[in-house]
Amino acid sequence: xxxxxxxxxWDLDGTVWPGVALESGALPEPYPSAVAALDTLxxxxxxxxxxxxxxxxxxxxxxxxALAGRFVAPQxxxxxxxxxxxxxxxxxxxxxxxxxxxxxxxxxxxxxxRTLPEVTVLAPHEVAGALDWPEFGAGPVTxxxxxxLDSYRQRERRRSARAGFAGSEEEFLRxxxxxxxxxxxxxxxxxxxxxxxxxxxxxNSTGAELPDGPAVVLELADRFGxxxxxxxxxVPHGPEWTVDLVAVSCRAGGRGAVPVLLTGLAxxxxxxxxxxxxxxxxxxxxxxxxxxxxxxxxxTAVSRxxxxxxxxxxxAAAPSYPDWIDVREQW
Amino acid sequence: xxxxxxLAEVVGDPGVLDLPAETPLLSxxxxxDSVTVVRLLAAIRTATGVDVADLDLDLDALATIGTLTDFxxxx
Numbered sequence: 044x045x046x047x048x049x050x051x052x053w054d055l056d057g058t059v060w061p062g063v064a065l066e067s068g069a070l071p072e073p074y075p076s077a078v079a080a081l082d083t084l085x086x087x088x089x090x091x092x093x094x095x096x097x098x099x100x101x102x103x104x105x106x107x108x109a110l111a112g113r114f115v116a117p118q119x120x121x122x123x124x125x126x127x128x129x130x131x132x133x134x135x136x137x138x139x140x141x142x143x144x145x146x147x148x149x150x151x152x153x154x155x156x157r158t159l160p161e162v163t164v165l166a167p168h169e170v171a172g173a174l175d176w177p178e179f180g181a182g183p184v185t186x187x188x189x190x191x192l193d194s195y196r197q198r199e200r201r202r203s204a205r206a207g208f209a210g211s212e213e214e215f216l217r218x219x220x221x222x223x224x225x226x227x228x229x230x231x232x233x234x235x236x237x238x239x240x241x242x243x244x245x246x247n248s249t250g251a252e253l254p255d256g257p258a259v260v261l262e263l264a265d266r267f268g269x270x271x272x273x274x275x276x277x278v279p280h281g282p283e284w285t286v287d288l289v290a291v292s293c294r295a296g297g298r299g300a301v302p303v304l305l306t307g308l309a310x311x312x313x314x315x316x317x318x319x320x321x322x323x324x325x326x327x328x329x330x331x332x333x334x335x336x337x338x339x340x341x342x343t344a345v346s347r348x349x350x351x352x353x354x355x356x357x358x359a360a361a362p363s364y365p366d367w368i369d370v371r372e373q374w
Numbered sequence: 375x376x377x378x379x380x381l382a383e384v385v386g387d388p389g390v391l392d393l394p395a396e397t398p399l400l401s402x403x404x405x406x407d408s409v410t411v412v413r414l415l416a417a418i419r420t421a422t423g424v425d426v427a428d429l430d431l432d433l434d435a436l437a438t439i440g441t442l443t444d445f446x447x448x449x
Contacts, residue, residue, distance in 0.1 A: 212405055213401060296408070297407060297408065297409075307424065326427065327427065328415055328425075330408070331408065331411055331412050331415060331427050331433070332412065334427075335433060339420065347431060350428075369405035
């Protein structure tokens with residue numbers, strides 16, 4: 044364990060409170076030591092979440108108890124805790140190596156340790172001591188920690204707005220007043236971009252590391268807030284104008300960001316006299332979302348080699364951005 | 375298990391069983407988001423053995439309920 048812990052994920056039964064909530068008929072009083080730890084974490088800007096084998100009804104009870112509003116992206120249900128941790132990292136948009144997991148059940152701890160070795164795993168009695176470790180941010184609350192919470196709340200507001208919005212997806216995007224900047228990457232962007240490329244799976248064409256050299260980035264904002272850097276692709280190269288990697292964060296991909304980034308790339312390539320743009324893409328089930336984005340941007344498959352297909356966009360006509368988004372280019 | 379009943383289960387709405395075959399799966403129709411599409415394709419692969427994500431490079435099968443049903447039937 045090296046980097047800072049950003050999210051502490053708690054089991055509930057036997058960890059946050061004694062006994063089994065389902066058998067008690069009501070939520071047991073939480074352990075004072077657990078509440079004290081939750082308070083300390085909140086004060087440090089470290090998020091807390093839940094991975095519990097209880098049904099969602101227990102989650103509803105939690106939200107009516109003294110613990111209401113504390114847990115972000117809580118996961119209830121019978122699945123494996125390792126999968127719950129993956130979903131939490133995905134929803135909050137943090138790396139698995141920034142997660143800590145607290146569970147009283149040694150089997151659950153062992154399973155997470157084995158499946159996700161990058162997660163810090165703790166028994167409940169180890170938590171108080173761990174709060175003194177530097178990884179748990181015993182120190183001033185960082186701006187990054189606060190912005191993480193902000194950005195999580197922002198997504199929650201967007202999600203509930205979408206749920207209450209009667210129109211089509213496109214009408215919703217228009218209402219969100221999406222604004223994008225497509226520009227060349229600077230040296231300061233590099234760390235964030237490498238991380239973005241590694242973390243994305245659904246909106247990732249090849250799973251390759253971000254190569255050194257010039258890249259095109261996408262920044263996104265809407266009426267709910269500013270997401271900052273959400274997409275990257277190395278500048279296409281070679282006589283065929285091939286793009287080795289396209290990576291977009293899942294929160295932006297879900298808002299149609301993939302065709303915007305691809306259109307930016309295509310316009311850049313065309314301005315340099317490319318006739319066509321080629322995007323090799325692995326054919327997995329998990330990255331079907333980026334292939335839907337390629338399709339939306341007008342790409343079609345032209346060849347296949349094993350588990351990779353090459354998608355092509357003809358640049359005879361100038362590609363234009365979707366009309367539900369306001370795009371600025373900075374080359 | 376038919377493609378329609380898998381679809382109804384994945385979106386959690388039995389009303390899907392009675393929709394016309396021309397109903398688009400994505401925008402302008404059911405409006406499935408990309409995460410739901412991934413779940414749908416995984417469920418179809420498990421139930422029928424047809425791996426749409428692997429076989430249909432351009433994902434044209436995802437146009438409507440009918441195109442997806444036909445694609446699975448012919449593979």
